[in-house]
Amino acid sequence: MKSPRFALSTLFGALCVAGATLAAPALAAEEVTLYTTREPKLIQPLLDAYTKESGVKVNTVFVKDGLLERVKAEGDKSPADVLMTVDIGNLLDLVDGGVTQAAPSKALESVVPANLRGADGSWYALSLRDRVLYVEKELPVNSFHYEDLADPKWKGKVCIRSGQHPYNTGLVAAMIAHDGAEATEKWLRGVKANLARKAAGGDRDVARDILGGICDIGLANAYYVGQMKNAEPGSDARKWGDAIKVVRPTFAKARDGGTHVNISGAAVARHAPHKAEAVKLLEYLVSVPAQTLYAQANYEYPVREGVKLDPVMAGLGPLKVDALSVADIAKYRKQASELVDKVGFDN
Amino acid sequence: MIWSCGAALVALIVCAPLAALGWQAWGASAGHWSHLAQYVLPQAAANTGLLLLGVGALTAVLGTGSAWLVSAYEFRGRRILSWALLLPLAVPTYIIAFAYLDLLHPIGPVQGAIRALLGYDSPRQFRLPDLRSLPGAVFVLGCALYPYVYLSTRAMFMTQAANVLEAARTLGAGCYAAFWRVALPMARPAIAVGLSLALLETLNDIGASEFLGVQTLTVSVYTTWITRSDLASAAQIALTMLVIVVGLILLERHGRRRQRYAAAQRMRPMQPLRLHGWRALLAAGLCALPVMLGFVAPALYLLWETQKRLHLVGGVSRQLWAAAGNTLAIAGAATLITLACGLVVAWAARATRDSGRRRLTQLYARAAGMGYAVPGTVLAIGLLTPLGLFDQALSALLGTTGLVLMGSAAALVCAYAIRFLAIACGGVEAGLARIPPSLEQASRLLGESAGGTLRRVHLPLLRPALGAAALLVFVDAMKELPATLLLRPMNFDTLATWLYGEAARGTYEEGAVAALAIVAAGLIPVILLARGQEKMPETRDRDQKPKRTAVDRHDPAPVHGDAPALAGAAHISDKQP
Numbered sequence: 018m019k020s021p022r023f024a025l026s027t028l029f030g031a032l033c034v035a036g037a038t039l040a041a042p043a044l045a046a047e048e049v050t051l052y053t054t055r056e057p058k059l060i061q062p063l064l065d066a067y068t069k070e071s072g073v074k075v076n077t078v079f080v081k082d083g084l085l086e087r088v089k090a091e092g093d094k095s096p097a098d099v100l101m102t103v104d105i106g107n108l109l110d111l112v113d114g115g116v117t118q119a120a121p122s123k124a125l126e127s128v129v130p131a132n133l134r135g136a137d138g139s140w141y142a143l144s145l146r147d148r149v150l151y152v153e154k155e156l157p158v159n160s161f162h163y164e165d166l167a168d169p170k171w172k173g174k175v176c177i178r179s180g181q182h183p184y185n186t187g188l189v190a191a192m193i194a195h196d197g198a199e200a201t202e203k204w205l206r207g208v209k210a211n212l213a214r215k216a217a218g219g220d221r222d223v224a225r226d227i228l229g230g231i232c233d234i235g236l237a238n239a240y241y242v243g244q245m246k247n248a249e250p251g252s253d254a255r256k257w258g259d260a261i262k263v264v265r266p267t268f269a270k271a272r273d274g275g276t277h278v279n280i281s282g283a284a285v286a287r288h289a290p291h292k293a294e295a296v297k298l299l300e301y302l303v304s305v306p307a308q309t310l311y312a313q314a315n316y317e318y319p320v321r322e323g324v325k326l327d328p329v330m331a332g333l334g335p336l337k338v339d340a341l342s343v344a345d346i347a348k349y350r351k352q353a354s355e356l357v358d359k360v361g362f363d364n
Numbered sequence: 365m366i367w368s369c370g371a372a373l374v375a376l377i378v379c380a381p382l383a384a385l386g387w388q389a390w391g392a393s394a395g396h397w398s399h400l401a402q403y404v405l406p407q408a409a410a411n412t413g414l415l416l417l418g419v420g421a422l423t424a425v426l427g428t429g430s431a432w433l434v435s436a437y438e439f440r441g442r443r444i445l446s447w448a449l450l451l452p453l454a455v456p457t458y459i460i461a462f463a464y465l466d467l468l469h470p471i472g473p474v475q476g477a478i479r480a481l482l483g484y485d486s487p488r489q490f491r492l493p494d495l496r497s498l499p500g501a502v503f504v505l506g507c508a509l510y511p512y513v514y515l516s517t518r519a520m521f522m523t524q525a526a527n528v529l530e531a532a533r534t535l536g537a538g539c540y541a542a543f544w545r546v547a548l549p550m551a552r553p554a555i556a557v558g559l560s561l562a563l564l565e566t567l568n569d570i571g572a573s574e575f576l577g578v579q580t581l582t583v584s585v586y587t588t589w590i591t592r593s594d595l596a597s598a599a600q601i602a603l604t605m606l607v608i609v610v611g612l613i614l615l616e617r618h619g620r621r622r623q624r625y626a627a628a629q630r631m632r633p634m635q636p637l638r639l640h641g642w643r644a645l646l647a648a649g650l651c652a653l654p655v656m657l658g659f660v661a662p663a664l665y666l667l668w669e670t671q672k673r674l675h676l677v678g679g680v681s682r683q684l685w686a687a688a689g690n691t692l693a694i695a696g697a698a699t700l701i702t703l704a705c706g707l708v709v710a711w712a713a714r715a716t717r718d719s720g721r722r723r724l725t726q727l728y729a730r731a732a733g734m735g736y737a738v739p740g741t742v743l744a745i746g747l748l749t750p751l752g753l754f755d756q757a758l759s760a761l762l763g764t765t766g767l768v769l770m771g772s773a774a775a776l777v778c779a780y781a782i783r784f785l786a787i788a789c790g791g792v793e794a795g796l797a798r799i800p801p802s803l804e805q806a807s808r809l810l811g812e813s814a815g816g817t818l819r820r821v822h823l824p825l826l827r828p829a830l831g832a833a834a835l836l837v838f839v840d841a842m843k844e845l846p847a848t849l850l851l852r853p854m855n856f857d858t859l860a861t862w863l864y865g866e867a868a869r870g871t872y873e874e875g876a877v878a879a880l881a882i883v884a885a886g887l888i889p890v891i892l893l894a895r896g897q898e899k900m901p902e903t904r905d906r907d908q909k910p911k912r913t914a915v916d917r918h919d920p921a922p923v924h925g926d927a928p929a930l931a932g933a934a935h936i937s938d939k940q941p
Binding site for chain 1: 399402403404407411465469470471486487488491494496497574575576577579586587589590591592593594595741744745748749751752755756759765766767770771846849850851852853854855856861864865866
């Protein structure tokens with residue numbers, strides 16, 4: 018009989034079947050669950066290494082946006098143990114959103130510098146990502162201030178991704194912290210006037226567009242250089258990487274002469290069913306083997322001192338980090354985003 | 365009664381995420397509106413308007429033009445082209461955007477060839493304008509979305525146009541006059557249905573627009589939420605957009621309210637005119653162009669990228685197979701549930717068409733289609749709250765610890781069903797409209813129950829409409845990315861999320877294998893859909909002979925009844941008076 022009852026029970030039945038067949042297996046003792054916005058390909062090798070070493074299975078949920086909203090909606094039944102993001106702003110949103118808990122750990126505190134973690138262990142940075150200048154490799158540019166990007170001599174020569182991307186709002190926020198909002202707005206207008214194309218695409222497109230003759234310089238994260246210059250000879254990525262050199266810019270007014278970095282980091286979830294396991298996973302992620310993987314497979318800058326870098330990245334010289342703490346920069350994030358709107362950076 | 369209750373339940377479920385968004389929006393201060401009104405909305409609205417206008421014009425021209433050519437004329441290659449024109453449906457817009465950026469980049473093959481031809485040796489000497497622009501986005505989305513218009517207009521030309529056109533020709537109208545003065549005005553409802561689907565896709569697109577640097581309203585919703593961590597304000601913008609969309613759709617219907625589209629006396633395909641010589645070549649060329657742009661070029665690009673990298677990937681990995689299995693399983697489950705819900709909603713409206721509850725059931729039908737009118741990410745965010753509440757309540761009730769919906773792929777199936785219900789609903793509605801009420805009167809008179817009538821009389825007659833709707837829902841569910849990314853359970857990949865994983869790392873060319881798999885998996889349903897579409901007139905002729913008089917007397921079928929799946933937007937966009 019085809020009746021509404023039939024249709025509805027089919028509906029419910031199908032939901033249940035879908036649920037039962039596709040649901041993850043019940044959690045065993047030796048498991049830990051990671052919710053992350055990081056790219057699966059970057060993180061999976063680290064997790065595999067952890068499982069191999071400790072025997073603990075790591076379940077993963079990779080989401081793009083809405084990690085906070087999802088964990089909130091799951092409430093106290095959430096299976097999430099560790100929450101991991103890129104961008105300090107996203108990480109602090111999780112802390113402010115009340116979905117994390119303090120997880121003090123001697124091992125973590127001894128490795129992660131104080132300005133790269135929450136005071137009570139509410140979050141920890143795991144790797145650093147410096148925002149650098151890609152330059153057409155023949156050009157005689159060897160030092161650079163972020164402020165120079167607005168110099169009219171670069172008119173029609175600058176490539177950059179969307180001004181609203183967290184990597185850029187992070188930098189703009191740091192600029193506000195250093196130079197003030199007014200100077201930053203003027204700077205943004207100057208950069209906008211220098212753009213060779215729309216502020217869009219990804220960081221690697223800067224290298225590709227330099228090879229394509231669209232622009233001469235552009236801002237992008239440093240680890241892509243490791244990816245591209247280490248790519249198989251003859252591949253597209255390698256050609257892009259070989260078309261550029263890297264200059265680490267600094268802020269004109271800052272005396273320390275440091276480069277802007279953002280972080281990837283993690284926190285323990287508020288309702289973590291396996292809190293002890295969660296802390297252990299974090300401790301593993303700052304251990305020498307894990308930080309070496311961060312440095313040599315992902316080409317990110319390790320938070321741990323004294324880890325051996327990939328040769329290409331080591332060739333860029335030692336990273337001197339801007340003295341402002343990332344948490345202080347993050348305060349200006351909203352203002353930065355509004356300035357980007359105000360000058361019509363992405364239009 | 366029970367049918368209306370079912371329909372009410374479905375409408376309620378669809379409205380739940382929207383209500384959750386409304387709740388979010390309620391909590392926001394209105395302070396951000398001055399910032400938005402001053403710096404964001406003027407440009408975003410202008411960009412969105414221009415994008416919609418451009419994509420609308422391009423899809424209307426490509427879709428209607430090619431549908432007219434393959435329907436009204438006979439030329440070499442017409443048979444293949446008539447179904448190949450649907451192929452771009454198999455390729456997600458974000459993949460077409462990726463492909464074209466690579467193909468048309470200064471260091472890509474096209475500009476390389478042009479430089480070689482003109483004798484330049486560096487892109488610094490000669491380049492074409494950058495694809496990352498509004499015109500670029502119009503081009504990419506137009507090529508990807510024209511099949512929606514093609515599908516509905518083609519169905520319309522195939523059946524309804526014959527008599528009137530022959531009359532026009534008899535009265536001395538030439539080819540052009542017949543097209544402009546007869547065929548085009550007659551096709552207006554069908555074009556409207558196809559266009560409204562294509563434009564909703566455009567409006568809600570985030571992958572391609574963001575990638576090509578076009579700041580649309582949807583992109584600003586996204587920026588407000590992500591970059592400024594202000595979900596409440598983002599929800600306000602999204603809901604405002606929804607109101608405008610519904611308003612525009614109502615306006616279009618209002619504009620057509622006085623027009624009557626007579627059902628043809630005899631439904632048969634028009635007799636195509638045979639073209640010869642250069643005219644035949646031109647027609648074939650014009651019809652081949654959209655297929656080339658929307659499917660062949662991106663597909664060849666993906667094939668080329670895949671074969672370049674096959675040695676790196678080492679064949680198709682186990683995870684990719686698993687992702688393919690997951691994709692088929694949840695798209696299949698979602699298709700079944702979506703169709704079942706669509707059937708309930710449409711049948712409730714049908715069963716109460718002469719009763720006082722008519723307005724109510726029609727309202728349910730409209731509400732059931734709202735999921736298609738909001739961006740996937742926004743819908744998914746809205747869905748989180750009701751899913752969470754349901755799971756909390758269920759675990760409190762049963763005393764379990766797990767999350768039943770959110771811990772499993774059931775949340776995804778839910779999301780797909782809500783998002784694509786519009787397609788199923790409209791398809792079934794349009795199919796039902798073609799079946800004269802005398803049939804169910806006869807059936808009930810002979811003692812069959814309401815459910816039995818649906819099962820034994822209507823379902824068999826609805827089969828083509830259901831099939832077409834099912835295929836469209838399936839293809840759309842398979843390509844869905846934003847809701848999948850947010851709602852999937854742990855350790856779970858679909859082909860689309862797999863591809864995203866590659867793209868997120870900036871190595872999207874490594875995702876070529878996954879992209880190719882999506883396209884390949886999407887091809888099968890699209891070809892089935894195309895073949896079903898081509899066969900429709902003859903099967904209908906055979907099926908419907910005995911009841912023609914009934915059709916003519918009681919039930920002037922909506923003219924777009926032949927675009928069953930596409931009338932998808934019908935319940936929100938296109939109800940004949």
